[in-house]
Amino acid sequence: MLLLANPRRNAFNCAGVWRKRLSTINNTKINHEDCDIVIVGGGPAGLALAAALGSSPSLRRNLSITLVEGGDLKKAEGWAPIPGSFSNRVSSLTNTSQTFLKSPSIQNCIYHILLTSTTGIGVWGHIDEARTCGIDEMQVWDGISGARIAFSASELNLEKPELGMARLTENFNLQRGLLRRLKDLPEVRLLQQTKVKSIVQDVEEHRQWPLVYLENDRVLRARLLIGADGFNSPVRAYANIPSFGWSYDTQAIVATMTHPPRGAFEGPNTTAYQRFLPTGPIAFLPLSPTASSLVWSTKPQLAAALLACEPPVLASMINAAFRLPELSVRYLHTRILEAQLSGTPITPSEIQQEISWREQSHSIDQHSIYASANAAATIGMPLEGSEAVPPLVTTLQPGTVASFPLRLNHAEAYIGEGLGARTALVGDAAHTVHPLAGQGLNMGLGDVESLARCIENAFLLGGDIGSHTALLPYAQDRYLENHILMATIDKLHKIYSTDLQPIVWARSVGLEVLNELDSLKAAIMLTAGSRTDDAQRTSATAWNVVAKGVETLVAAADASKILAGGLQNLLSSNLQRLLNTEGAPGQQKRV
Amino acid sequence: MSILRHSARRFVRALHTSNATVNADEIAHFSRLSSQWWDHQGEFSFLHKMNPVRVQFIRDKLLEIAREENDDLDIQPTHVLRDLDVLDVGCGGGLLSESVARLGARTHGVDASESNISIAKVHASADPKLSPPSPFLSYEHTSAESLLTSPKRYDVVCSMEVLEHVDNPASFLSTCATLVKPGGHLFLSTISRTPLAYALTIFLAEDVLRKVSSGTHTYSKFIKPNELIEFFQNYRDPKVRGLIYNPLLARWHLAARDAWGGTDCNYLFWVRKPALESGDGSAAS
Missing domain, CATH: 3.50.50.60 (FAD/NAD(P)-binding domain)
Incomplete structure (x- = not known):
């Protein structure tokens, strides 16, 4: 029935030959x-x-x-x-x-x-x-200025905020x-x-x-x-x-952290925290009432030193990194690195002593949420502002501390x-x-x-x-x-991890920080995948808005209005340089 | 020298031509051309991008009819072409033929250019699902007119981007219509004769952007949708859909039904032959 027409019969006859040819190729x-x-x-x-x-x-x-x-x-x-x-x-x-x-x-x-x-x-x-x-709330703050934004699922206009x-x-x-x-x-x-x-x-x-x-x-x-x-x-x-x-010249330390549950008057452990330190962001991501996950991006040599210490040192340093002023966090980093270099890694009691001493010098009340040794925190009335920082880490789950380059x-x-x-x-x-x-x-x-x-x-x-x-x-x-x-994530990383003085200064006095944090807020809000319906297109547009926000920052337009002429140029040219240097010199490469 | 001849012979066999006297050089030539027809980013890229939309038009039209006639909404779009006899007139390198064959239609592609047919055959042979002796795809170097001598008629006859190249459109349309079984479908795509069409398909595409070889199209040969509809006036309810290129997305899409100006440039045409043969399209004046 298929072979009615002559030309087609020809085609199929030859197809038979073709088939054989194919199979010889296959077999041999x-x-x-x-x-x-x-x-x-x-x-x-x-x-x-x-x-x-x-x-x-x-x-x-x-x-x-x-x-x-x-x-x-x-x-x-x-x-x-x-x-x-x-x-x-x-x-x-x-x-x-x-x-x-x-x-x-x-x-x-x-x-x-x-x-x-x-x-x-x-x-x-x-x-x-x-x-x-599920994460209901996020707290994000700048390590230097302390400028902070908090946002929750209920304010994101989600279709199902309970998710x-x-x-x-x-x-x-x-x-x-x-x-x-x-x-x-x-x-x-x-x-x-x-x-x-x-x-x-x-x-x-x-x-x-x-x-x-x-x-x-x-x-x-x-x-x-x-x-x-x-x-x-x-x-x-x-x-x-x-x-x-x-490569970012940055190592991410990960670990599973255990901590006491939140007190009866506090919310559940469903808030994610992220603090932007000049060495990189440290994040606290809740998994259960008493366990959370750590992602701490920091300099490779510091990561190596922290990993070489006994686990309680890392636990103490995590608590300090979320609580102490940036100056003291930097001091502790130096202290750990020096101890590491001298061949005697710092002990858990030594680091705890250092932290207490720093707290005293900053006049941090031992009963405030910023104190690192507050055991009674979860009993009775919660401390004022206790939701501003994550729960105190008590131990790290054995075998979970690891690191990888970013x-x-x-x-x-x-x-x-x-x-x-x-x-x-x-x-x-x-x-x-x-x-x-x-x-x-x-x-x-x-x-x-x-x-x-x-x-x-x-x-x-x-x-x-x-x-x-x-x-x-x-x-x-x-x-x-x-x-x-x-590009947005990359620029955020660079703006927050720079130690270029003019930019650090601008951040420390609060200039631009709120702008930056708004970009960051928009960025992280979008990570929520916004609405549960088909939000793909919306999110693409919104990312554009975020990218624009960062670009505005790059141009340092707002800062330039506030700052006097010479400084303005200095700041904006430094920002430009920062964002144009892709990683440390010599590290950019095509793979 | 003997090595050369040996490899040429292998080459010829590998190309599974039906003609043992075919010249190896010619085959090599076809292969070179083949890589052009099938270069998705080359001269034919517009056609490649248009192809899925043409298939969509055919598939959805057949689906609509099948659901209407069988009163069954569960018929799936992938099934409507299954086991139909489809003739692709002016198949070129086989862009449409391959797609229709993949959807399960017994597809026969014909083209007046022998090299096009060779190109189409070479390309199909590289696809394990379409290579001979696949029952779904066959090619033949012939004209639509010469198919009239065979009693074979088709459930679906397609002729895409061909009408604007033929010398006697009325006779060509009659031939195509005759090759359709009673109750079968005729699908065409072509370009309307409007200033817009001239501006886009000749001035812009050929002269300015040089995306298409100069001389590909002749304005006077373009045919307006109404002329097609008039030609098939004895058939019930022919349909026309505009085909619009969006340069930002680099994609073709079907214009909304009855969109203003939608059919001013490229368009698709569908008509169904009456189930009882009351006219075969030769009713044209």
């Missing part, structure tokens, strides 16, 4: 498997992408989807923490991210499902929600949830403990498709190869996509072209960002949502999902938005 040369989508990397972004693609009925029924991960995912899948203990790697999930992780809304379940976006990938039900913590501004979740909890979700989606193939040996281009048959050689000698030929393979992305290297960035990195493109065609990058493979706004994972999940929607749209219109035309909407949707966000 490369024994590859054809895959529509190959995801490299089983971190949160890669797993979320696999779950998102698998959650689309049309994609999972019609496309072959394979995820390759070198590590053992069973560890994350079988993660069984002791109740009350928490992993040191946590992320703040915005409401937008949470909506994406939840189940498809009823509206989408009607036949429109194929026409609408892939909102809701059914992961949230697999996340142990009892181990997560909080964001939700802190252990990364393991999310990863385990994603793996459990993937168990329901057998169509998505997981190849774990399988390293990628190399990626080369298929030169046979003019195809130019990526061939992924696996450790076990299997070869996958991908219509679309997605790199969710982290900062040193092999997929990005194959696609020949340059990336630019710099850097900024952005790929120059999210989709490959030319010889590197049929590739796309998501998550850390595309961008690495300073954690001060808690955006890294949310950006990755934003990529995943957008790419999954882009692939589905192309598929539903018969497109070749690996083609540039099919993938272009993904790059258009994400690149600029991520770029603006990253």
